[in-house]
Each structure stands twice: as C-alpha cells, then as structure tokens.
Amino acid sequence: MTPSVSFQTSNFIRDIVLEDLKAKKYDSRVHTRFPPEPNGYLHIGHAKSICLNFGLAAEFGGLCNLRFDDTNPTKEEIEYVESIKEDVRWLGFDWGDRLFYASDYFEQMYQYAVQLIKDGKAYVCDLSADEIREYRGTLTEPGKDSPYRTRSIEENLDLFYRMRKGEFEEGSRVLRAKIDMASGNLNMRDPVIYRILKAEHHRTGNKWCIYPIYDFAHCISDSIEGITHSICTLEFEDHRPLYDWFLNELNVYHPQQIEFARLNLSHTVLSKRRLVELVEQRYVTGWDDPRIPTLSGLRRRGYTPETIQNFCERIGVAKRNSMVDMALLEHCLREDLNKSAPRVMAVLRPLRVVIDNYPENQVEELEAINNPEDFGMGTRKVPFSRVLYIEQEDFREDPPKQFFRLAPGREVRLRYAYFIKCVGVVKDEQTGEVVELHCTYDPKTRGGDSPDGRKVKATLHWVSAAHAIKAEVCLYDHLFVKENPGDEKDGRDFKSFLNPKSLEILTSCRVEPSLAGAVPGSRYQFERLGYFCVDSVDSSDGALIFNRTVTLRDTWAKIEKSQK
Ligand code: ATP
Ligand code: MG
Numbered sequence: 001m002t003p004s005v006s007f008q009t010s011n012f013i014r015d016i017v018l019e020d021l022k023a024k025k026y027d028s029r030v031h032t033r034f035p036p037e038p039n040g041y042l043h044i045g046h047a048k049s050i051c052l053n054f055g056l057a058a059e060f061g062g063l064c065n066l067r068f069d070d071t072n073p074t075k076e077e078i079e080y081v082e083s084i085k086e087d088v089r090w091l092g093f094d095w096g097d098r099l100f101y102a103s104d105y106f107e108q109m110y111q112y113a114v115q116l117i118k119d120g121k122a123y124v125c126d127l128s129a130d131e132i133r134e135y136r137g138t139l140t141e142p143g144k145d146s147p148y149r150t151r152s153i154e155e156n157l158d159l160f161y162r163m164r165k166g167e168f169e170e171g172s173r174v175l176r177a178k179i180d181m182a183s184g185n186l187n188m189r190d191p192v193i194y195r196i197l198k199a200e201h202h203r204t205g206n207k208w209c210i211y212p213i214y215d216f217a218h219c220i221s222d223s224i225e226g227i228t229h230s231i232c233t234l235e236f237e238d239h240r241p242l243y244d245w246f247l248n249e250l251n252v253y254h255p256q257q258i259e260f261a262r263l264n265l266s267h268t269v270l271s272k273r274r275l276v277e278l279v280e281q282r283y284v285t286g287w288d289d290p291r292i293p294t295l296s297g298l299r300r301r302g303y304t305p306e307t308i309q310n311f312c313e314r315i316g317v318a319k320r321n322s323m324v325d326m327a328l329l330e331h332c333l334r335e336d337l338n339k340s341a342p343r344v345m346a347v348l349r350p351l352r353v354v355i356d357n358y359p360e361n362q363v364e365e366l367e368a369i370n371n372p373e374d375f376g377m378g379t380r381k382v383p384f385s386r387v388l389y390i391e392q393e394d395f396r397e398d399p400p401k402q403f404f405r406l407a408p409g410r411e412v413r414l415r416y417a418y419f420i421k422c423v424g425v426v427k428d429e430q431t432g433e434v435v436e437l438h439c440t441y442d443p444k445t446r447g448g449d450s451p452d453g454r455k456v457k458a459t460l461h462w463v464s465a466a467h468a469i470k471a472e473v474c475l476y477d478h479l480f481v482k483e484n485p486g487d488e489k490d491g492r493d494f495k496s497f498l499n500p501k502s503l504e505i506l507t508s509c510r511v512e513p514s515l516a517g518a519v520p521g522s523r524y525q526f527e528r529l530g531y532f533c534v535d536s537v538d539s540s541d542g543a544l545i546f547n548r549t550v551t552l553r554d555t556w557a558k559i560e561k562s563q564k
Helices: 010-022 042-060 080-093 102-118 129-136 153-165 213-222 234-250 270-278 295-301 305-315 327-339 443-448 556-563
Strands: 031-034 063-068 100-101 122-125 175-179 193-195 209-212 229-233 256-258 264-265 322-324 351-357 364-371 377-386 386-393 411-414 419-428 434-441 469-476 502-512 524-527 530-534 544-550
Touching: 010 229, 010 364, 010 524, 042 063, 042 229, 042 264, 042 295, 063 102, 063 305, 063 544, 080 229, 080 295, 080 530, 100 102, 102 122, 102 175, 102 209, 102 234, 122 153, 122 377, 175 234, 175 264, 209 213, 213 234, 213 327, 213 469, 229 234, 229 530, 234 256, 234 270, 256 556, 295 544, 305 411, 327 524, 327 530, 327 544, 364 443, 386 556, 411 443, 411 502, 443 524, 502 544
Parallel strands: 031 063, 063 100, 229 256, 264 322, 351 434, 469 544
Antiparallel strands: 122 175, 175 193, 193 209, 351 386, 364 377, 411 419, 419 434, 469 502, 524 530, 530 544
16 A cells, blocks of 8 residues: 655655665665554654655655564553554555564674674673763763773673573663763763563563663664664654664664654643553543544544644654644644535534424425535435424524524524524523524525525524434543643643543534434534544444544634744
8 A cells, every 4th residue: 555645745854865866875775664662552743753754665666664662571562562553554554564573683682782792892780770870970071981891701791691591680780882981972871782671571471581772772673674764753863873883883784863853742742651641540541532642542533544644744854843733733634524524414512493383294305515615425315394403502592792693583594494583482490591492484495595685694503303313422622731731841740731621521412314324433524513523432333422523613824824
C-alpha cells in the first residue's frame, strides 16, 4: 500500500536525501526506519515521524523498516507491540517483510561490546549509579576518571563475561565506553553501554541479564539494517557524536543521524511517560480514550488517517521546537470530514414540538441532501410527522436581542420541511421548565421554501419523535485547560491542569432513522452541531453511541490571522 499523501513538500531532511542521491551516497539507496520503543501506545507525535520516514522511502523508491527498540525489558509489553503495528497500518503505511526488533541483535551487540573492550575502548566500572553521576561533572566542570578506568583488557573481558552469566547483582557493575571525561559533551563522558537487569524480556525471556542502553543499541541496529538516514528528534542532537563514535570505533557501516523538531501540540501532552500516567491512574478510560492524542484515541474519536497525514504534511519538518495549535489539527479534520461525512439530523437535548394543524396519523417522507459539498453523495428521505423534537437551545420563551430562533409567536424554518410558528408553550408545573411547544405549520412551505417571499431568520434541525432513534452522545473538549500543561516550570504537576469538563455524556439524544444500523467507526455531520462518529467500542446492536469528533466552529483562521 502506498500512502495517500507522500512528503512532496520540501523540507531540510528531504533536501539532504536529494543531495545524497545526487552524490550517489549509499549507492543511491534511501532506507529509513521507524523505531518505537514498545512502552506505550503511539501518539500523533509518532505519526509525524512515521509520515516522515515512510513518506521519504515511498517518494524515493526506498524502504522503511519498522523496528521495535525493545532494549528495556522492565517497561515493555506485547500489548504495545501489537497496538503499534495496528496503528502504523491504520495510518496507511506498510513495512513489508521488514519488521525487526533490536532484541534480535543482542548477541551481535554483545560481540561489538567485547570488540570495544579488546580495543581498550570500554571497561567494566564498579561505581554505583550515584557515584557515576557525581564523577560525571557538570556542564561547567569536567568529570573525574573512574578508578576502574584503567582495568586491564583481560580483567574487563572476564568481568563482562561474568556480568552476562548473571554472577553479579543489579547495579553492582556496568560496562562503559572509554571516551573522554573532560568532553564538553556530557554524553561523551564515558557513557554506560550495558547494565545488569535481571528482568524477563518479552521476546528473549531470561536469556539475558545485561541489556544495552539506547545509544549503543540504536546505532548498531541502524548499521545492521543498512539504514541510510536515521531520523530522530532534536533531543538526540547531543547524542550524535556518540552515535558516530560507536560506529567509527567498531568500523562498521555508518548511517547518518539527522534530527528534527518533535511535534508539540497545544492543550494536550505528547509524552509516553505522561500518557502512561493518565491511563494507569485512570484519569482517562484507556489508551483509546477519545480525549487523548494517541492514534487509537484519535481513531475512536473519528479522525481519519488522511486527516493525520495531511496535518503532518501541513506542519512541516523543522529544526526548531515549537508548539502547534490543536486548532490546526481540528481544521484539517473539518476540511476532510466536510467533504467525506454525510449530513444527517440529530437532536442532542430534545424539546417536544406538537404541530397542532398537522394531521394526526400522517407521515411525509421529505427529501434531504446528503452532502451539499458533493451532490454525488445523493439524497435520502426523512420522515416528518405531527410530533417532532427540536434542540432545547433553539427555543427561548423570552428571546434576547440577537436570538433569531424559535420563540412565542415567531416563525422559523425546519430544514427540508416547513415553516412553523410557535403558538403555545407547556411548562412543568413544579419546575417551570418548558417541556413542550405547540406550533402550526404552513403547508405551502413544503421543502422549506417560502411561497410568497416571506422571510424567516433561522433554520432549525429536527427529528420526528415517532421515527427517531435514541442515542447516547459523548461531547469532548480539550483534556487540559492550559495550552502547555507539560511545561511544569511553575512547579505544578501537569495533571493539575486537567479540564474537569472534558467529557459530557448526553443520554437522551434522538437521531434520524437513517442512522439505524450505522456501522461503528462511521462518521457523520449532525447538521448545525458538528461531526460525530459511531463509537467502535461501546456501541452495540441495542445502543447507538456517538463520539463528537469536532464541532463546526473553526477557530484556526482566527489564530492564523493573529499570528501574521
Ligand atoms: P515520548 O517522548 O513520547 O516518550 P519517545 O521518543 O520516547 O517518545 P519512541 O518510541 O522512542 O518514543 O519514539 C519512536 C520514534 O518517534 C522516535 O524516532 C522519536 O523520535 C519519534 N517521536 C516520538 N515523539 C515524537 C514527537 N512528539 N514528534 C515527532 N517524533 C516523535
Ligand atoms: Mg524513546
């Protein structure tokens, strides 16, 4: 399968690839990889990396691997591996037969570590983690050599072998690269390469009790797979000298690491650590909670893969960190759904309306357009009868100045139906709440057209009470009230910015009968209300549950203007 959007838009990484192709570097190959750590579900930040890596490979006739960076057995689970595969496929990308695991290379990595020891480039260090930190120095002060730095090659080989055999306790020893304790780059101050972890690994079981750290495992995996462009996020810029050091010292095939700015999105968090916290501590219902920016959450919310690909293309690839407004993502979503989602009528908070002069048992099938943006999507019939529901907020007994919808004595249009006029209001005797309206209709306005040029100021959506289907609707708002909840500079935990009103559940909604049997995952525009999607988890034959994907109000244009 080829992605529906490839990265045609120019960006600095694409320019590097173009240059390399021109210079016939790497035999004119383009081979990228997407290397998630299976310690959580993928989020939209990962989507940016997926689109970039798979997109570049697709554009230049190259290959892109899916590689699980499974070098930390304590936080990784098979559930995550499966969800990641599903999400990458859903986004529209295919790794063919190139599904790899860093753990497949553990033996090779071990041999490379032995090679470094033999070359006098690595040593076993008995300092504790705290001592290693102390010895490392700071940005302004050089580090101090470990007293174990001068161990003989023979002793190092013996100790490292016995580390592998499980003879030592966790934390008692590590293998470190011997680089430079005075380097201006802290990552080069004899970084740890292997640590003892007596944990079961989801693929290698108990075969290993020493595990390589990310920097060592990553460059070797890239090298083994013949990756040409190893694309990662900006935090790894300071690790690049180490990436290059390992591959140079080992004298093996050497891909180039290129860093780009990670995606930050407003009003949410894009860090697996924080997402794990939200899920495990049940601030949200799960990894697919429609309020979180995981791909499974976005999918359940009603996002399409096309929207996400489009968004990733729009935001581009930069070298400097910035924050993208959620409004842009929602703008891309509306653009997509405006064209693709059929329109229907649904009433979220029903108010009963009786049309006094409409014959008791009459039902008319009125024609409604499925999508005025695309007449090819055809029309459907909507039943009209004497008793209807309209939206509670479309009626005001005492309308303020700017309120043009229904009020006593006032006439409005019912979409695709008739003009109706409010002639009576029934209230609950106890609460005073309006529970029913009485209206008359004008038979000459069938289809919603005025016969005599008479104007009405509002068009309302409605459903026929006898024909409508009951439904539950989940309304979502930002999960966080703060634009950047992850920025904890003011000392407050990100969870203190959770939006208490991020979910409102409406249980007595009514939708038009054409939605009977609506397929889970299918998306609609509820006229005047927004885009909604049939929930794919909790909906069943008996119960229709909709998630509000996004409202109709597009705030992006305003933001864009203010930024200019
Ligand atoms: P997190 O910071 O969310 O825990 P991570 O970087 O630890 O993410 P990995 O599983 O290691 O997660 O990421 C796999 C790939 O996705 C990496 O190449 C990483 O750079 C990229 N990636 C992760 N987050 C983002 C993001 N917000 N924007 C762009 N790329 C990202
Ligand atoms: Mg990571």
